[in-house]
Amino acid sequence: MGPNLWKMDNLFITWVATTVTVLATILWNKLRKWRKTSAQLPRGSFGWPLIGETLDFVSCSYSSRPESFMDKRRLLHGKVFKSHLFGSPTIVSTDAEVSRFVLQSDANKFVPWYPKSLTELMGKSSILLINGSLQKRIHGLIGTFFKSPHLKARITGDMQCYVLEAMKHWKDDQLIYIQEESKRIVFQILVKGLIGLEPGEEMNFLKQQFREFIAGLMSLPVKLPGSRLYKSLQAKKRMVMLIEKIIQEKRKNNKNGCTQRDAVDVLIKDGSDQLTDDLISDNMIDLMIPAEDSVPILMTLAIKYLSECPLALRRLEQENINAKKRKSLLGEDLQWTDYMSLSFTQDVITETLRMGNIISGIMRKAVRDVEIKGHFIPKGWCILTYFRSVHLDESLYKEAYKFNPWRWKDKDMGACSFTPFGGGQRLCPGLDLARLEASIFLHHLVTSFTWVAEEDHIINFPTVRMKGGMPIRVRRKAKESPIPAITRGTNNGLAK
Numbered sequence: 043m044g045p046n047l048w049k050m051d052n053l054f055i056t057w058v059a060t061t062v063t064v065l066a067t068i069l070w071n072k073l074r075k076w077r078k079t080s081a082q083l084p085r086g087s088f089g090w091p092l093i094g095e096t097l098d099f100v101s102c103s104y105s106s107r108p109e110s111f112m113d114k115r116r117l118l119h120g121k122v123f124k125s126h127l128f129g130s131p132t133i134v135s136t137d138a139e140v141s142r143f144v145l146q147s148d149a150n151k152f153v154p155w156y157p158k159s160l161t162e163l164m165g166k167s168s169i170l171l172i173n174g175s176l177q178k179r180i181h182g183l184i185g186t187f188f189k190s191p192h193l194k195a196r197i198t199g200d201m202q203c204y205v206l207e208a209m210k211h212w213k214d215d216q217l218i219y220i221q222e223e224s225k226r227i228v229f230q231i232l233v234k235g236l237i238g239l240e241p242g243e244e245m246n247f248l249k250q251q252f253r254e255f256i257a258g259l260m261s262l263p264v265k266l267p268g269s270r271l272y273k274s275l276q277a278k279k280r281m282v283m284l285i286e287k288i289i290q291e292k293r294k295n296n297k298n299g300c301t302q303r304d305a306v307d308v309l310i311k312d313g314s315d316q317l318t319d320d321l322i323s324d325n326m327i328d329l330m331i332p333a334e335d336s337v338p339i340l341m342t343l344a345i346k347y348l349s350e351c352p353l354a355l356r357r358l359e360q361e362n363i364n365a366k367k368r369k370s371l372l373g374e375d376l377q378w379t380d381y382m383s384l385s386f387t388q389d390v391i392t393e394t395l396r397m398g399n400i401i402s403g404i405m406r407k408a409v410r411d412v413e414i415k416g417h418f419i420p421k422g423w424c425i426l427t428y429f430r431s432v433h434l435d436e437s438l439y440k441e442a443y444k445f446n447p448w449r450w451k452d453k454d455m456g457a458c459s460f461t462p463f464g465g466g467q468r469l470c471p472g473l474d475l476a477r478l479e480a481s482i483f484l485h486h487l488v489t490s491f492t493w494v495a496e497e498d499h500i501i502n503f504p505t506v507r508m509k510g511g512m513p514i515r516v517r518r519k520a521k522e523s524p525i526p527a528i529t530r531g532t533n534n535g536l537a538k
C-alpha cells in the first residue's frame with residue numbers, strides 16, 4: 043500500500059468517525075428533547091363549547107361537597123385532569139406534589155390568575171397580582187413586619203381589649219352571631235395593623251366603603267355607571283383618598299424616622315422610589331382582601347366544629363382555663379407566646395383550617411409550556427391547585443370528614459398535603475396573625491362563656507361562610523370551676 047492510499051484510508055476513517063459522532067449527538071439530543079416533551083396533556087374533558095365545565099363546577103361548589111366535581115373526574119382521569127373553567131382551558135391539580143411544584147414556581151412559569159372583576163378592582167400594582175422583584179420586596183417587608191414579636195405583642199393587647207369590650211355586652215341567653223361579631227373585632231385589628239387607624243368615625247367610614255368595595259369582587263366585568271363593579275371602584279377611590287391622607291400625615295411626622303407601628307410605616311421607611319403613595323394606599327386595601335374575611339371565618343368555623351364535638355370543646359376549655367389560672371397566679375395576662383403555645387388550641391385551629399378550606403384553591407396561569415410529574419401544561423392555560431381535595435383525601439387523613447384535632451398531635455404540618463396558607467413565594471404573610479387572633483378569641487369565649495349553638499350550615503361558594511351567621515345562645519360562667527380531667531374515649535363526640 044502506497045503512502046497516499048494509506049493517507050486516504052485514514053481520512054476516510056476520520057470522516058466516518060466524525061459523521062457517526064455528529065449523527066449520534068444529534069440523535070441523542072433529539073431523544074432527550076423528545077423525552078422532555080413526552081409528558082402528556084392530562085386526560086379530561088373540555089365540556090360544552092364556550093362555557094366548558096363551569097356550570098357543573100359552580101353547581102358542585104354551591105353544594106355541601108364542592109369537591110364532588112373533582113371526585114368524579116379523579117375517578118375517571120386521575121388526580122390531575124384537564125377541564126375548561128371560567129373561559130379558559132384549565133388543568134386541575136388535586137395532587138399535593140403537583141400543587142406544591144406550582145406554588146413554588148416563580149413568575150417564569152406561573153403567574154397569579156383571578157377573575158376579571160377582581161383584577162379590575164385590585165389594580166395593576168396589587169401585591170396579589172404583581173410578580174418579580176417588587177412582589178418579593180413588598181412580601182418580604184410585610185411578612186417580616188407581621189412576624190415581628192413587637193407587632194404580635196401589640197396585636198395581643200388590642201385584640202384582648204376589643205374582644206373583652208365586645209363580650210362585655212353579651213347577656214345571658216342572648217343569641218350572638220359569631221360571624222358578624224368576629225368580623226367587627228378583626229376589622230378593627232386589621233385596620234390598626236395596616237394603617238394605624240383607631241376605632242372611630244374614620245374607621246366606620248372605611249368599613250362601610252370596604253363592604254361596598256368587596257361586594258363587586260365577583261361581579262360582571264362591566265364598568266358602566268350604576269353597575270356593581272363601578273360602585274365598587276368608586277368605593278375604592280374613597281378609601282384610597284383617606285389612606286393617602288394618612289400616608290401624607292405620616293410622611294410629615296415621620297421625617298426623622300420613628301418606630302414602625304403599622305404596615306404603612308414599614309413601606310414608607312423602606313424609602314424605595316417604587317413604593318409611591320399610590321402603590322402603598324392601593325396595596326393597603328388589597329391586603330385587606332385576603333385578611334378581612336378569612337380570619338373571622340376561621341373563628342366562626344372553629345365554633346361550629348367545636349359545638350359539634352363536645353370532647354374537643356372540653357379539652358380546649360381545660361387547656362385555656364388552666365393557662366389563665368397559671369398566669370393569674372403570677373398576676374399577668376396571657377402573652378402572644380402563651381397563646382401560640384396552647385398546643386391543643388393550635389391543633390383545633392389547624393384542624394379547622396384543614397376541614398374548613400377557607401381558601402379552597404389557587405389559580406395560576408402558565409406563561410410557558412411546563413412539565414410537572416409527567417403532566418404537560420401548555421403555555422396560556424390556567425392551573426387550579428385545589429387544596430380542598432387534598433385536605434379531605436382519605437389516603438392522607440384517616441376519616442377525613444371527621445373533626446379530629448388530636449390527629450395533629452404528632453403530625454408534620456409542613457408536609458405538602460397541608461397548604462391552607464398556600465406556599466412558596468406567595469405563602470400567606472398573615473398566617474401567624476390569623477392563628478394568634480383565633481386563639482385569643484377562642485380563649486376568651488371558652489373561659490368566660492358556655493353556649494348552645496343553633497342550627498346552621500356552611501356555604502362554600504363563592505366564599506366560605508355560615509348561612510345563618512353561626513348563632514349561639516351564650517351564658518356567662520358563674521365562676522371558673524376546675525374542669526375535671528377527661529380521658530379520650532373512642533370516637534364519641536368527634537364531629538362529622
Ligand code: HEM
Pocket residue numbers: 154169170171177181329332333336337340400401404461462463464465467468469470471472473475476
Ligand atoms: C385564616 C386566615 C387566612 C388564610 C386561610 C389565608 C390564606 C392565604 C393563601 C392561601 C394565600 C396564597 C395566595 C396565592 O398563592 O396566590 C394567601 C396570601 C396572602 N395573604 Fe393570607 N390568609 C389568611 C389570613 C391573612 C391575613 C391575616 C393577612 C394579613 C394581615 C393575609 C395577607 C395575605 C397576603 C398579603 C397574601 C398575598 C401574598 C403574595 O401574593 O405575595 N392573609 N393567604
